[in-house]
Amino acid sequence: MITFIVSILILIGGYFIYSKVVEKIFGIDDHRATPAYTKNDGLDYMPMNWVKATLIQLLNIAGLGPIFGAILGALYGPVAFIWIVIGCLFAGAVHDYFSGMLSVKHGGEQYPSLVGRYLGKHVKSIINLISLILMILVAAAFTAGPAQLVEQLTPLSYTASLLFIFVYFVLAAVLPINKLIGRIYPIFGLILIIMAVSIGFALFFMDYSIPNITLENLHPKELPLWPLLMVTISCGAISGFHSTQSPILARTLKKESEGRKVFFGAMIAEGIIALIWAAAGMTFFGGTEGLQGALAEGGAAGVVNEISKTTLGQFGGILAVLGVIILPITTGDTALRSSRMMLVELLGRYGKTNYRFKTAFMTIPVIIPTYLLTQMDYSFLWRYVGWTNQVVATVMLWTAAMYLLQHAKFHWICSIPALFMTAVTSSYIFYAPEGFHLSYELSMIYGSIIFLAVLGWFIYQIYTYKNKSISLENAA
Template sequence: MITFVGAICLLIVGYYVYSKVVERIFGIDDDRETPAYTKEDGMDYMPMSWWKGSLIQLLNIAGLGPIFGAVLGALYGPVAFIWIVIGSIFAGAVHDYFSGMMSLRHNGEQYPSLVGRYLGKGAKGTINIISIVLMILVAAAFTAGPAQLMAQVTPLSFTMCLVVIFAYFVLAAVLPVNKIIGRIYPIFGVILILMAVSIGIGLFFMDNPVPNLTMANLHPDNLPLWPLLMITVSCGAISGFHSTQSPIIARTMKKESDGKKVFYGAMIAEGVIALIWAAAGMTFFGNTGGLQGALAAGGPSGVVNEISSSLLGTFGGVLAIIGVIILPITTGDTSLRSSRMMLADLFVKKENKGNGGKGKTLLLTAVVATPTFLLTQIDYTFLWRYVGFTNQLVATVMLWTAAMYLVKKQKFHWICSLPALFMTMTVSTYLFLAPEGFELPYNVSMMFGAGITALTAGWFGYQLWKARRSNPVTVEQVA
């Protein structure tokens, strides 16, 4: 229990201390007018209060990600706490802050456009495809589960539940951001927080205490801790999906100083939620073997339902049903909204964006909603494997984009480049190790991962050298 409480305290301290460092390096300017005012269009660009933006951002980036991922990560034991804390403070929150604030500085640009600005047109074209594929995979993965539960608790069939969910998706994606997302999502954000806090309090009254830190890998199947834990627990530590969601809120912010609360703060809150559910997973079933049995019997949603109902009674059961149905749906619809915005940036010329806007918005939404609907018909675990790798690949590219932004602005790049190097090694090794990758032996995968990381470090070193040649002022200076 001491480790669990200490981990939460570290996340809180990390927000109050390290977020100020990140903010100072970025260099905020509240006198700069934000896109919410300069490009206000009554659709995606409009001013919104910071507290509402924070709750929407938390719901958009979280959903069931920090719950399901943390429960699966709990199979490795208390060592998962270390990744959640360090990942959230030094990687995930930094990633989210820069993806949001860079979008804010560039008139609400989408993630692929930011990549193109700082990593080149080739990178932009590739990441556009990868990002839209990720959005479709996430929306599909977070739709099938809720539809199955809805079919169990209502008279509707699974297919009919899918139709209902997708009808809502289309509405949420095509209506102005303040109609559904701005009005309802803050309430759902409060539900997400209430659900986590209730479980967190319940942990102190369980028969078994939350285990304290051990560096041992307690996974029942003895799966390698690294890099699998970093792919399994993504939303609770660092997630590339967040960089696709941040521009939604960046287009509604009133001033730059709100970025620390909206972007960095939401990621730290997600880290706290992940810690709570990881602790619950490690403790409730006695050990990691018991957790694995529960996962095999009912999957992550079954585990969440059993923990909630047992710890909180009827109230917990209601929260679990709301969570398993509503929270993933709210992730799915913002996924489609983001992919619709990306397609608009790709295929709709700037001078024509205001002409026939509603028709084009509906058409672009249909383009991404159709494959999403089709993917809901295939196995959930198959989808989720590819979501994990694609998600962390997108996060890695965003960190390198932020590092290049700091290099070009002659600011301290290490806050982004060091976690970018770590994630490069993680994603590269996983690609060669995983069944959905090349499925090579562990040591061989490590060697290939190290080789790709070394090449990437060499590329970045060359960019630093070019920056120094063009400007004699050191690029490591802090703004």
């Protein structure tokens, strides 16, 4: 119990202290006009109250991610608390802040364009493809589950449920941000918070107490902690999907100082939500063995439903249904909105087509593959979301590190977590079933080779920019 409480306090304290350090290193200027004013188009670019923007950002980046991922991560035991706290504060929140504020700095640019600015056009070309694939995978994964639940609870068939959801998706993707997202998402964001806070209080009255910290791996199937935990718990710790969502709200900020609240603050809130659900998962069923049995029987959605109904009664049952249906849908629709924005930005140089027509037209190529993928097995989709998601996060951290390096700022706040995530993703892809499925030992060797190669590249970048700075000083 003490570990759980201390973990929450660290995240809250980290927001008030470390977020200001990150903001100072980035360098804000409230006298600069933000894209919400300089590019106001009545669709994506328009000023929005920061409280509303924060709730929308939380809903966009969270959905069911910090709930399902945290529950699956709880199988490893209390060590999951360590990853959530460290990952959220020093990697995830920094990642979200820079992905949002670099977008503000560069006129609301999308994630691939930011990557191209600081890592080069070749990396941008690759990341354009990877990020679009991630958006479509996320949208498909977060559509299939809710459609299955709607089928169970209503007379609608699975296909009819999908069509209903996709009609909503199209509206959310093409309407001005203040018409649909700006009006109802803050309400759904509050539902997500109320759901987590209610479960958090209920934890103190459970039959079992929340376990305290231990570095022991308690996974019932003895899956290795490294690097699987860091991919299993992404939302709540660090998630590349966030870097595709932050530019949506970057186009609505009234002033740069609001970025700390909207981007850093929403990520800390998501980390707290992940802590609550990880604690609930490893406590409610009497340990990781019990949790494994519950997951085998009803999946993560069944675990959420059982915990909510048992601890909160009818109110919890309503929250669980709302959460399992609404939250993933709101993640799916903003995934499609951001992919539409990426395509518009990518193809913007071709002709002078009416912007609103292009916006509607660019929704089609992302809607169709998303719908087709919903016909596949949900668990198959989710496996590929995990690694792709963390690769996107790693590239964003390197983008931020290069920005800081090029501007002679303290790059270590981004380069250290970037190196860590490079080690995670490079070792995971060799070991994971959806990757090369090699032995653990061989996967660690290959992962280490890639890590050392990237480290060597970054040391060369440091040396290069240091020499440039010296040359400029001598010239002056």
